[in-house]
Amino acid sequence: MNDTDNEITTDESESTDSEAIAALTVRVVGPAGEPIEGAIVRGEGDGVEFGGETDADGTYVEEEADTSTYTIEVDHGEYEAATVEYTHDDDGEVTVELASPVAVAELSVRVVDSAGEPIAGASVDAEGRPHDAGIPLEFSGETDSEGVYRDTVYENAYAITVDHEEYHPETVEYGHDGDGGPTVSLEPIEGGVPGASRITVAVVDESGSPIEGAEVIGRGTPHEADIPLQFRGETNSNGRHPDVVYHNDYRIQADHPDYTGEIVRHTHDGPADVAVELESGPERIPVAITAIHPDTGGAIEGAAVRLVRTSGPDSVTADAETGSDGAALLEVEAGEYNVLVADDIDLTLVETEYTVAVGDDPVQTSFEAVTEPDDCVLTVEVVDGETGSPIEGARVQADVRAENIDDMGLAAGEADGNGIAEIQGWCGEWEPAIGSEGYWPADPGRLDVAGNDALTVELEPRE
Structure with missing residues (x-):
């Protein structure tokens, strides 16, 4: 009996040692290669099961997966479910693509100049028309050496903007319903992109001493090229702010809490030092x-x-x-x-x-x-002015003004079967108004409500 027990224990130990445990990553993507967040992942193999949801990157990681052949099922409400077989014997990754009810197709955006020559390095940005399905509606990238941007995108209507620093940007509307794409022609910017060089703004006081911590903002005049037209920073301990900016006409403003701000104009066409003198502000x-x-x-x-x-x-x-x-x-x-x-x-x-x-x-x-003012409660009993009977459903509200508060609050409620309505708001001056269908409204006037106060209101029936 003991020999048999020992033999069984030895077999189980050998079986356990042979099972390697490693991380298994399941990556879930759509037809256009987009990561799918929130996909349900279920895996089953050799007596081992796992499951969970994909994250924002479209991945689910099972940290300790035994060596096994797994059947992996992936499901998402906006895509078609898929099942794959995967043999896991080391840290590995399996990619599962889910089909979509919306078709995808290869897109090629060709960018050329006015002579038809390809433009490399042009930026391509697109935004699609809103779609009922949860599909990606944006794509972006750059043209290659042949002036072409290639991608796989969903069939949809897109506004495609193409830009390059040496050309005027262009936006085209394109309906993508099969392999293909538009050709976009860009017009060159006259004169091209201007040069750039160092500018150092020195901020000083009336005596010429440097002012540390002054804010410097430079704004250039509009330019045909797509270039930055603003620079900003603070002066250092020497009262200087260095930068490299495009050649342009600039409006430079310097400010400091202890001084009166000053604006100077500067035409920047090469390395330059620009001095800005600030006068001492009021004490x-x-x-x-x-x-x-x-x-x-x-x-x-x-x-x-x-x-x-x-x-x-x-x-x-x-x-x-x-x-x-x-x-x-x-x-x-x-x-x-x-x-x-x-x-x-x-x-x-x-x-x-x-x-x-x-x-x-x-x-x-x-x-x-x-x-914050304290809260007060006003209990209003609403009765018929002729019979004295309670009026169920009567509407009770009050404009509320609290001391030292420049705002008017509102307390409101409805009378119950006993004609009682309890309304709550800030303690202070209340101006109630009561009404009910078939009755003339009542306005009891202003009340000073300082705690739990009560009020009886008689409504006169309309003839």
Whole structure:
């Protein structure tokens, strides 16, 4: 008995050692070679099963697949299901192509110049007309040395745009319904693509000292060639921003928070240094504002603070958030400012009458923050004005205005079988309106709702 047991154990061990375990990758594609995401993959072989869905790359990976011959079934709602046999004996990949109800065909876009000569390196981008089937509607690439872009795409109507830096771009409409494709002729750009060279923008103050961290933006004039017409960057510690740009006429703007911005014009036709002088801007005064909780009186961390200048020709806004000490630190020019302070509510909804005057000296002050209003409930009993009977289905709504909130809310509901409607909204000033079919509407007037309040409304029947 023991000998038999030992013999069985030895056989099982040898069988286990002979089974190699390796990763198996199933790649699922459509007729045009597009990866298919969300395809259901099921595999079965020699007592081993696996299954799952393909990812965005159209692949499903079974990390530990035994050496075996597998029957692999792949299914997707927008394609025809397929079954393949695959023998797996090492890390490997099997590609399964699913047929589509929409036909595919070979596409050849030939790009030539006005003399009919092929244009190599032209970019080809296409977008198809929307289709009910979930098929790829875009393709792109470049023409080869023969001026041809080749692809396999779904039969559909496409807008094909062809572009090359030395030619004017061209867009053609093409209905792809079999092997073939359009020939697109491009007209050359007069004068071709301009040259490019170094430009160094040096930003200095009135004394000629370099300004670090100035923002530099250069914008060129329109050009027939498809070239970049803008450059951007910040000056380094030497107040310089170097770049390489195409020869063109440029409008160069330099800005810095401590200076008045300046614009210069420059015709760039070779290596050049361009100097931009900035004048010192108005002095900025430190302002520290502490946000106070209206109920507890304590300082609030993370509250939003905004200063809006009301004096001077320009409206200036400065925003900051309070730190762990409840204070927000801002730097602004001298002037009169409205102050908005809010906690857990959008600043755009805040309406306060806080103001602060900023002069030559730093300002330190505090204001109560506007917080999210509490919710209140108004219970409205709606009855017939002649019989006193409850009116089921009566519509009850109220415009709601909360203190320091520059926005009107709405509370609404419908009366139940007992003529009772409970409506909820911010605590504050409510303006209810009640109506029901067959009755004259009622307007009880403005109410101050501060908790769970109740109201009885009689509706008079229409004659």
